[in-house]
Amino acid sequence: QKEVEQDPGPLSVPEGAIVSLNCTYSNSAFQYFMWYRQYSRKGPELLMYTYSSGNKEDGRFTAQVDKSSKYISLFIRDSQPSDSATYLCAMTNYGQNFVFGPGTRLSVLP
Amino acid sequence: DGGITQSPKYLFRKEGQNVTLSCEQNLNHDAMYWYRQDPGQGLRLIYYSQIVNDFQKGDIAEGYSVSREKKESFPLTVTSAQKNPTAFYLCASSIGRVNTGELFFGEGSRLTVL
Numbered sequence: 001q002k003e004v005e006q007d008p009g010p011l012s013v014p015e016g017a018i019v020s021l022n023c024t025y026s027n028s029a030f031q032y033f034m035w036y037r038q039y040s041r042k043g044p045e046l047l048m049y050t051y052s053s054g055n056k057e058d059g060r061f062t063a064q065v066d067k068s069s070k071y072i073s074l075f076i077r078d079s080q081p082s083d084s085a086t087y088l089c090a091m092t093n094y095g096q097n098f099v100f101g102p103g104t105r106l107s108v109l110p
Numbered sequence: 111d112g113g114i115t116q117s118p119k120y121l122f123r124k125e126g127q128n129v130t131l132s133c134e135q136n137l138n139h140d141a142m143y144w145y146r147q148d149p150g151q152g153l154r155l156i157y158y159s160q161i162v163n164d165f166q167k168g169d170i171a172e173g174y175s176v177s178r179e180k181k182e183s184f185p186l187t188v189t190s191a192q193k194n195p196t197a198f199y200l201c202a203s204s205i206g207r208v209n210t211g212e213l214f215f216g217e218g219s220r221l222t223v224l
Contacts, residue, residue, distance in 0.1 A: 041220075044200070046212060
C-alpha cells in the first residue's frame with residue numbers, strides 16, 4: 001500500500017460546480033496536512049495548511065481532515081477555469097516524515 | 111520580490127554527461143530541498159539541507175550530488191550515474207526545521223536526456 005493515495009483524475013467539471021478532491025494515507029503519525037496547487041509547467045504553491053482533524057476555510061476553498069479515517073479532502077466552491085491545475089496533498093509529522101500524494105488533475109470547463 | 115529562482119528552465123543532455131541545475135533563494139530560509147517529479151508520481155525527495163555546509167540524502171539520492179556553500183544557493187548535479195534522469199526538477203525552501211510542511215517552490219527545471 002502506498003503511503004499516500006490520491007485519485008489521479010483527470011477530473012473535469014463545469015464552471016460553478018463544487019469540486020471534491022481527496023487523499024487517503026496510512027501513517028497515523030501524520031499531524032499536519034497541506035494542499036498544494038500546481039499549474040502546468042510551474043512549481044507547486046501552498047494553498048491550505050491544517051493541523052489535526054477538523055475543517056479550515058479560506059475563501060472558496062475548504063480543507064477537511066478526518067484523522068480517524070486517515071482521509072483528507074479539499075472542496076472548491078463555485079469553481080472557475082482558473083482553478084484548472086493539479087492538486088497535490090501533502091502531510092508531515094513535523095520534522096520526521098514528509099510526503100506528497102501523486103496529485104489530481106482538475107479541469108474546470110467554461 | 112522574494113522567491114526561488116531555478117535555472118535553466120529547460121535543459122537537454124546527452125547520455126554520459128553531468129549537468130548542474132541552479133537554485134537560488136532570497137527568502138532567508140534555512141532549509142532547502144530538491145525534488146523530482148515524474149508523471150503519475152508524487153514529488154520524491156532527492157536531497158535536503160538544513161544549514162550551510164550540511165545536507166542529507168532523501169529517498170532517491172543515487173546519481174545526484176549537491177552542495178550548500180551559501181545559505182542562498184543549493185545547486186543540484188545530475189551525474190551520468192543517474193539511470194533515468196529525464197524529469198521535472200523542483201527546488202524548494204522552508205523556514206526553520208526541515209519537513210514542517212510549508213514549502214516554497216521554484217518554477218522548476220525540465221531535464222531531457224537525448
